[in-house]
Amino acid sequence: MKYVDDFRSPDLATGVLREINVLMERIGTTAESPIRIMEVCGGHTHTISKFGLDSLLPPGVQFVHGPGCPVCVLPTGAIDTAIAVAEQPNIIFTTFGDVMRVPGSESSLAVAKARGADVRVVYAPSDALAIAQQNPQKRVVFFAIGFETTAPATALTVLQAEKENVANFSILCHHVLVIPPLRALLEDSKMCATAEGLSTHSINVQESLKMGRLHGFLAPGHVSMVIGTKPYEPLAQTYHKPFVVAGFEPVDILMSLVMVLRQIANGRAEVENQYNRVVRPDGNPAAMRAVLRVFTPTANREWRGIGNLPESGLALRPEYQQWDVFAHLTVPQREAADPKICQCGQVLRGEVEPWECKVFATACTPETPIGACMVSSEGACAAYYNYGRLAPNKRLPLAPTMGR
Amino acid sequence: MNRDKVITLAHGSGGKKMRDLIEGVIGPAFSNPNLNVHEDQARLPLNELLSKGDRLAFTTDSYVITPLFFPGGDIGSLAVHGTVNDLAVSGAIPLYLSCGLVIEEGFDLITLGRVLEKMAAAAQNCGVQVVTGDTKVVPRGAADGLFINTSGIGVLPSHLHPSALALREGDVIISSGTLGDHGAAVVLARGQLDLSAAVESDSQSIVDLVQAVIAQVPVVAMRDPTRGGLAAVLSEWAEASRVNISICMPDLPISPSVRSLCEVLGFDAVHLANEGKVILAVKPEHEALTLEILHAHPKGKSAAAIGRVRAAPSGLVTMRTGFGTETVLTLPAGEQLPRIC
Numbered sequence: 001m002k003y004v005d006d007f008r009s010p011d012l013a014t015g016v017l018r019e020i021n022v023l024m025e026r027i028g029t030t031a032e033s034p035i036r037i038m039e040v041c042g043g044h045t046h047t048i049s050k051f052g053l054d055s056l057l058p059p060g061v062q063f064v065h066g067p068g069c070p071v072c073v074l075p076t077g078a079i080d081t082a083i084a085v086a087e088q089p090n091i092i093f094t095t096f097g098d099v100m101r102v103p104g105s106e107s108s109l110a111v112a113k114a115r116g117a118d119v120r121v122v123y124a125p126s127d128a129l130a131i132a133q134q135n136p137q138k139r140v141v142f143f144a145i146g147f148e149t150t151a152p153a154t155a156l157t158v159l160q161a162e163k164e165n166v167a168n169f170s171i172l173c174h175h176v177l178v179i180p181p182l183r184a185l186l187e188d189s190k191m192c193a194t195a196e197g198l199s200t201h202s203i204n205v206q207e208s209l210k211m212g213r214l215h216g217f218l219a220p221g222h223v224s225m226v227i228g229t230k231p232y233e234p235l236a237q238t239y240h241k242p243f244v245v246a247g248f249e250p251v252d253i254l255m256s257l258v259m260v261l262r263q264i265a266n267g268r269a270e271v272e273n274q275y276n277r278v279v280r281p282d283g284n285p286a287a288m289r290a291v292l293r294v295f296t297p298t299a300n301r302e303w304r305g306i307g308n309l310p311e312s313g314l315a316l317r318p319e320y321q322q323w324d325v326f327a328h329l330t331v332p333q334r335e336a337a338d339p340k341i342c343q344c345g346q347v348l349r350g351e352v353e354p355w356e357c358k359v360f361a362t363a364c365t366p367e368t369p370i371g372a373c374m375v376s377s378e379g380a381c382a383a384y385y386n387y388g389r390l391a392p393n394k395r396l397p398l399a400p401t402m403g404r
Numbered sequence: 405m406n407r408d409k410v411i412t413l414a415h416g417s418g419g420k421k422m423r424d425l426i427e428g429v430i431g432p433a434f435s436n437p438n439l440n441v442h443e444d445q446a447r448l449p450l451n452e453l454l455s456k457g458d459r460l461a462f463t464t465d466s467y468v469i470t471p472l473f474f475p476g477g478d479i480g481s482l483a484v485h486g487t488v489n490d491l492a493v494s495g496a497i498p499l500y501l502s503c504g505l506v507i508e509e510g511f512d513l514i515t516l517g518r519v520l521e522k523m524a525a526a527a528q529n530c531g532v533q534v535v536t537g538d539t540k541v542v543p544r545g546a547a548d549g550l551f552i553n554t555s556g557i558g559v560l561p562s563h564l565h566p567s568a569l570a571l572r573e574g575d576v577i578i579s580s581g582t583l584g585d586h587g588a589a590v591v592l593a594r595g596q597l598d599l600s601a602a603v604e605s606d607s608q609s610i611v612d613l614v615q616a617v618i619a620q621v622p623v624v625a626m627r628d629p630t631r632g633g634l635a636a637v638l639s640e641w642a643e644a645s646r647v648n649i650s651i652c653m654p655d656l657p658i659s660p661s662v663r664s665l666c667e668v669l670g671f672d673a674v675h676l677a678n679e680g681k682v683i684l685a686v687k688p689e690h691e692a693l694t695l696e697i698l699h700a701h702p703k704g705k706s707a708a709a710i711g712r713v714r715a716a717p718s719g720l721v722t723m724r725t726g727f728g729t730e731t732v733l734t735l736p737a738g739e740q741l742p743r744i745c
Contacts, residue, residue: 008726009726010726010727010728013726013727049731050725050731051725051727051729051731052725052727052729052730052731053727053729055729056727056728056729123669250725250727366736377670385734386732386734386736387731387732387734388720388722388731388732388734389731389732
């Protein structure tokens, strides 16, 4: 717990906040047109909400929440497919807990379980493999979701299943990659750089702030542990945005923000690593090798709220097809539109704050979620709702006492 | 008797096997004069009750925990502690319990014997008698091994009126010890998560601890933070008394292993169940004395003041972080489930 305690130290935070204030005075933006820093990962969103970090910031800088919650980006159709698989006879369907209550178009895995499907929560794919070994007469399916963070564990489990010849183990694969949605967000006209050719030299603060709606990124710590820091470099250069790989404790987040603001103040757009106690520049090459041995990028993958993105998902390579659930079951793969009233898509793109969604905290709550962002503990809407961060005019008078 | 080794439907049929079970296994475990009269009901002398107070406290709870045995406890002792503690937090002195068993056909008799032994030991430890009971056997698949219901009767001294409606601005919230141990121990004991850590359930009677406090302190409110944990107790109080309860995150007593487990699984210790703790609200002038009494008691060594009652925002529990920020503490939706990244 040493690291946790160090990175929750209020004394340390006070010093970091002082530096944020100094940098913001130099940058000079105001609440009317603030600097927007996207924290990509849902884990960051959770920490910011849990510790109320945004209420410590000067008004000229804002956190914007990104598409890095793996449960939130699951499209409705993927949940429908999972339910259809789970409801087949002789199936034990295993999944990470966060997925259980994500609404499909008609029900959820939790409802399917209540109706009699054998759906079990596991903490790791290896648990699913163990269940398969204990139940040779059943087909045990693992719902493989998540970014590069969880894909290596799935890959290693498939390799283990092959080695131990556990023929009744399969995966329903919906792994996704982190770079494609970030590129899509940056390509989006509202955010796209207008400063072509500026990528190689530094530019002044005001020029940098005119470039789109997002001005910097806290890159996801856990994903980067696997992929390293290099994959962000083309994004930083092409779109002239600072990327700082960030840890998950409050002081990690504030320090990473300082690093982003320093780059903005100095007109730099580079990839830096705040989370260097965990993340290496090359990531974890062994983990990536396992992923590339078992998986190959898909031609297309649908993302909730973002749509189809080319080469943004992972599928089993042809030589590992026997581990795909569809090699054993004929279940129609579902496609379904996300609920119209739900604005998860805009939340995931950082275009609206959770409380700006029409159904936030009214029709859509953690008990009766309409969108996935309200379900997962990593989801921006759930993080806002659970820590009482409603629309500003409905918020409680909970004044921060530090850093101002 | 134990030659049969497993419970069959015949053990619940009302015939000889059932009598063997009740008279040979269950009865002897709890043996006491009120139980041993072989009537369909316990007959409890009113005079004895009246000498201890002016009201009865009466409660019931069912125990369906899995696994039946977990680090720090088991379903039998839990079925005693849980019900006794529900009585204790009214200020009552618990006296009598009932024991209803729902047993799945095929359940191991030796295990049943072990559970009853634990239950009897816990009852003796808490100073309560099991005075009446019932046993049902249901077909395989109709229950998961063993369910236990216990109801409890205690006597409430006339001067005590702790109430969820009584919290007022300025009152101090105190936890008698570390939070979340039971919930964490059971999650680990289920073994589904393939994690191991040194976490034990805190399952224990808090009667003696509560009695020590109320002997000297006119407590405003008391509750044992079981399902839903600290957050559930405080939310109920804040709503019932129309006040704000503001707790301080760095002051929460949480053991290092429970903290680590929460970090790994994405749980929050304020939502995890406890089975041997009491949350107290006391007047500010009684804070020091209450803590002194708790710290002097073996079950209250890690007691801490964790928050205060404020007037607004009424009906809500808020949590101050070490950073001077404040967030709202809500109840979790559904089960607490592991995070995935």
